[in-house]
Amino acid sequence: MTETNRAARVASTGWSPKQYLKFADHRLRPAIELLHRVPIESPETIYDLGCGTGDVTRLIAARWPSATVCGLDNSLEMLPKVEVEPGGIEWIEADIECWTPAKKPELIYSNAALQWLPDHQQLLPRLAGLLSAGGCLAIQMPLSWAAISHRLMRETLVDCGIPGRILGTDELRAAAAQNWVADAETCFDLLDGCAENLDIWETEYLQVLSGTDPVFEWVQGTGLRPILNALDDDELNIFVPTYKKRLREAYPVRSNGQTLYPFRRLFVVLTV
Numbered sequence: 001m002t003e004t005n006r007a008a009r010v011a012s013t014g015w016s017p018k019q020y021l022k023f024a025d026h027r028l029r030p031a032i033e034l035l036h037r038v039p040i041e042s043p044e045t046i047y048d049l050g051c052g053t054g055d056v057t058r059l060i061a062a063r064w065p066s067a068t069v070c071g072l073d074n075s076l077e078m079l080p081k082v083e084v085e086p087g088g089i090e091w092i093e094a095d096i097e098c099w100t101p102a103k104k105p106e107l108i109y110s111n112a113a114l115q116w117l118p119d120h121q122q123l124l125p126r127l128a129g130l131l132s133a134g135g136c137l138a139i140q141m142p143l144s145w146a147a148i149s150h151r152l153m154r155e156t157l158v159d160c161g162i163p164g165r166i167l168g169t170d171e172l173r174a175a176a177a178q179n180w181v182a183d184a185e186t187c188f189d190l191l192d193g194c195a196e197n198l199d200i201w202e203t204e205y206l207q208v209l210s211g212t213d214p215v216f217e218w219v220q221g222t223g224l225r226p227i228l229n230a231l232d233d234d235e236l237n238i239f240v241p242t243y244k245k246r247l248r249e250a251y252p253v254r255s256n257g258q259t260l261y262p263f264r265r266l267f268v269v270l271t272v
Ligand SMILES: C[S@@+](CC[C@H](N)C(=O)[O-])C[C@H]1O[C@@H](n2cnc3c(N)ncnc32)[C@H](O)[C@@H]1O
Pocket: 015, 027, 031, 049, 050, 051, 052, 053, 054, 055, 056, 072, 073, 074, 075, 078, 094, 095, 096, 097, 110, 111, 112, 113, 114, 116, 117, 222
């Protein structure tokens, strides 16, 4: 196994649908904005890669009711518990990294999932190559690696407020340090050669969050999961309060009781 793949494996998420869906409205908005940009009229076969709980897959199926729609995910915690929904969606447990469709689809859609996979240099052109002629690849990934919240996450592992104390294993810290998502220009260079049309953009959402430690609650549903799963109880007792305090300082509660959490996302829509 390469170092890259080992780092990806260490980043085990152990998903919690309940935690992930705490901010369902903020998480759904980019998915819908991506869906609106898909320029395909009547696809026969659609895959939603990393479909999670399937909420977005159901919107996809509603937009193209006559299409065969498959939601694919490698987390049994996240996947809906039925194999086939009344609406006709098929849920498939599989790993995107080694997935190939039985029949070339007209649309491969993926919202907030591919950032968990390594080696986009190989992955993204491979996905584009799986499309039928005229097909569309539509992807949204968070650009969270450079966010203050994620920098503090990495820093707290190596500087947890106790001099000389480092948390987690070398592998965990290496995995947390990895940024799988390339910037928009790199993505353009990567995909231009395999696209008829290529549309790439970034959006920064000024997310208004409520409640106690809302940024911690947000990352606890996604990017923080590999760290929480890997630290032992003693380490968690140090990491969690230190990280929460740093987040409160970086994202102060406003006078109206709400917290602003700016969040950047990268969108790619290509047709072949
Ligand atoms: C942040 S959730 C997004 C879920 C859904 N797309 C949405 O927008 O609500 C990321 C999903 O990607 C899935 N995922 C991550 N790596 C995967 C892989 N290698 N193969 C399949 N699914 C994967 C996770 O299990 C998780 O359900």
